Amino acid sequence: MAVAGREIKLFNQRAVVKMHAFGLRLGVVRLLAIAAVAVALAGCRVLTTGLPGQGAPSPGRDAAIGPDTGDVTGPEAAPPTFDVGEPPGVDGAPIQVGCSDGTREGFRDVAHWLNIAGCAGAFDQPGVIGSPDLLPACELQAGDTSANPSGAGCSAADLCAQHWHLCRDGADVSQHSPTGGCESCVPAGEPRFFLVAAGASAMGICSPDPQAANDLHGCGGLGQPESDGCAPLVRRMGFADCLATHGVWSCGTASDSLREAAVVTKREITLGGVLCCRD
Numbered sequence: 001m002a003v004a005g006r007e008i009k010l011f012n013q014r015a016v017v018k019m020h021a022f023g024l025r026l027g028v029v030r031l032l033a034i035a036a037v038a039v040a041l042a043g044c045r046v047l048t049t050g051l052p053g054q055g056a057p058s059p060g061r062d063a064a065i066g067p068d069t070g071d072v073t074g075p076e077a078a079p080p081t082f083d084v085g086e087p088p089g090v091d092g093a094p095i096q097v098g099c100s101d102g103t104r105e106g107f108r109d110v111a112h113w114l115n116i117a118g119c120a121g122a123f124d125q126p127g128v129i130g131s132p133d134l135l136p137a138c139e140l141q142a143g144d145t146s147a148n149p150s151g152a153g154c155s156a157a158d159l160c161a162q163h164w165h166l167c168r169d170g171a172d173v174s175q176h177s178p179t180g181g182c183e184s185c186v187p188a189g190e191p192r193f194f195l196v197a198a199g200a201s202a203m204g205i206c207s208p209d210p211q212a213a214n215d216l217h218g219c220g221g222l223g224q225p226e227s228d229g230c231a232p233l234v235r236r237m238g239f240a241d242c243l244a245t246h247g248v249w250s251c252g253t254a255s256d257s258l259r260e261a262a263v264v265t266k267r268e269i270t271l272g273g274v275l276c277c278r279d
Helices: 002-047 172-174 239-243
Strands: 116-120 164-166 193-195 216-220 235-237 272-278
Touching: 172 216, 172 272, 193 235, 235 239
Parallel strands: 193 272
Antiparallel strands: 116 272, 164 272, 193 216, 216 235
16 A cells, blocks of 8 residues: 555656646747747838828828929939920011011921911910910010010910910811811921910810810820810820929929819920911
């Protein structure tokens, strides 16, 4: 009996030792599991950098889009890819060439295009839609070869000569162009755009309605292909197209993306101007 008692006592002691060892191993496993979770959570916090509420702008916010000032910094500050080595205009009396500064840059063959002209220059008075016609604002003292090349105080109509007017729309262009449209306004590939005094509906259909001011419309080689609803005009420019000119053409802000014709200004003499039709 004494021997049996000693064996039972020894068995119980071994069982206690094994239980302590098992508990130790379980504690180690738990510690390792907790450490692994902590590492994973630390990694997850890195992925939240820049999300809303983490001290960085929301990726969906339009924070970078403001007025089209042309004052771009960083990698996008590079000059536009347009070749602005534009050929000079054709000289002549303003009433003959159609441009107030006496040089015509679009439809340069004056002998064949007697009644329509592309006139390059700048203007700082917003919009090109008049009622019924846009009026001059600086006594026609505008144009790329004028004494006021920046177009200070001028409307788009100041680029046209006396007895000429800013072409109203595609129908006006058709009536004044011997080909009925934009053919020969600029040589192929020349990045100039000459606009008319009209916008379009939100669906892209040109209209005489002064409330329809979507996009700029005209002739030339700059911008996007025109919609069928604006024939015979062949080019149009929206907010993004204006933005791509780095401030030469300015179409307001992104909120003006359906009313560019009501807010447009042009700050430099390159990349075109307006279409002028003889009265």
